[in-house]
Amino acid sequence: MAHSTERYEPKNPALKWFNDRLPLISYGKEHFVDFPTPKNLNYFWTFGMILAMCLGIQIVTGIILAMHYTPNVDLAFNSVEHIRRDVNFGRIIQGTHAVGASMFFFAVYVHIFRGLFYGSYKAPREVLWMLGVIIFILMIATAFMGYVLPWGQMSFWGATVITNIFSAIPIVGTPILEWLRGGFAVDNATLNRFFSLHYLLPFVIAAVVILHIWALHIPGNGNPTGVEVKDGRDTVPFTPYATIKDLVGAVVFLIPFAWFVFFAPEIFNHSDNYIMANNLVTPAHIVPEWYLLPFYTMLRAIDFNVLFIDSKLAGVIVMGGSLLVLFFLPWLDTSKVRSGSFRPMFKIFYWVFVVNFIVLMYLGAQDPSVVVYNYLAKVATAYYFLYFLVILPIVSRIETPKPLPASISEAVLAKAH
């Protein structure tokens, strides 16, 4: 993005000496203070900063929990109870980490659906979008392994069911499964490696987040009109305008977060996870955390063989495909208009997609042997894929978009008073 501000040089001679050798101060000023930000960003755009905050909270509380946690099948369950009962403020820190995972996923879903509505994945931001999908997949892996660590019944059986997914791969499935588990069943070796990787992956996420922000700062922010920034009248400096707005968003976000931590830290948890892992007894219903339910529904929805592919492998392909299809989204939606606000036909299918996603989430927690749920799960899974593979390509060809504003500043002025 072209902007006229010259490269900033610190006035202080010591800082200038440093900045001439490593221009951190110039870069910081350019990217976090002067960076031109569209003046019409709404509160959905504060979720990027909120997500960065969530990652920070998870890393800080996680490092603290690792100081008190023991990754061993005989001790893990009790060490988590020890953190909650004995460690100073352990109840709050553990609660923040557990609730934080849910809040993190809530924020990432808002962020993703914001992107889906406003066409944030479209040229020239395809790589930015794809890096975001990679972050989402890494988040899922990290959250899954974190859920195994308390070594309750849900931890153990969740790990068993999810690692079993790999056994669906023809020929190499079982060797891969045993390699992942480090044994013939989920056991101490599995717990240890999940702990190691659960500690590692957040830092990998942080690295991809840096690339994500880098890719954002090449074209600059999108905005609710989807019209690109034309000149300085369309933008305001990132600091203080965007930073303070982000801060307001963050504070509002932290209110329910704090409520959950202080008053309902168990609300997202499953009571079976307060029974220590027992590899001889399976809980009646194995349910993943709420944020993974839509994908779990798609896994279970395929209970029939597809040609020569058996039902189990087909379910795995569908679940994996539901994430992989996101990588191709920039080329599936070919409409030149970015923002859903100016796309009357797209808008309808988009909101059906949102509702459909919530239905998938609901169904993931229901008993799939009930005929109605089983049927609904198939319909909802079909719509998830039809939206990306059929509806978007067709709608972008046949739809007549509404007229776009000439510029961001024109759109802002038209709305004012």
Next chain:
Amino acid sequence: MATEAANGATRRDFLYIATGAVGAVAVASAVWPLIDQMNPDAATLALASMEFDLAPVETGQEITVKWRGLPVFIRNRTQAEIDLAKSVPMSDLKDPETDADRTKEGHENWLIVLAACTHLGCIPESNAGDYGVVTSNGQEGGWFCPCHGSQYDTAARIRKGPAPKNLVLPPYDFLNDTRVKIG
């Protein structure tokens, strides 16, 4: 240069490629231990073969033993369960196997299967589901998986639900009439 080949490739090009190729092999060999360490270790593999005494298991009784960290059902089937399993036509089966395929000759009262549903690995409940023998004392034989509703018959063959296969038979042999070696 004297070393230059007809196609323009030089001695230097050859050395670059050869060095790179040897380097790639070296890196791959160095990485292998880092990958292989995740495979089941010696202590886990040491449990690969175990012997069990079946003398205390009465007809109609079932025990669960642990082999390689996995639960295994060992069931001493009643004659009614065996007869029911044998009476099922192959065309009714999703994963067709005869009752004889599922047991050892001369020990066909013993059914030994991994206690993991072939769908996603939950432990099925015993003497449950629609495919057991109904007696005045309740059901004998048959399994029902509580996770996603798969049902198995008295030979632990899949009859209903999302599981693709019959309950898996571990490798085992009878050392004598009451002693079995699994693995």
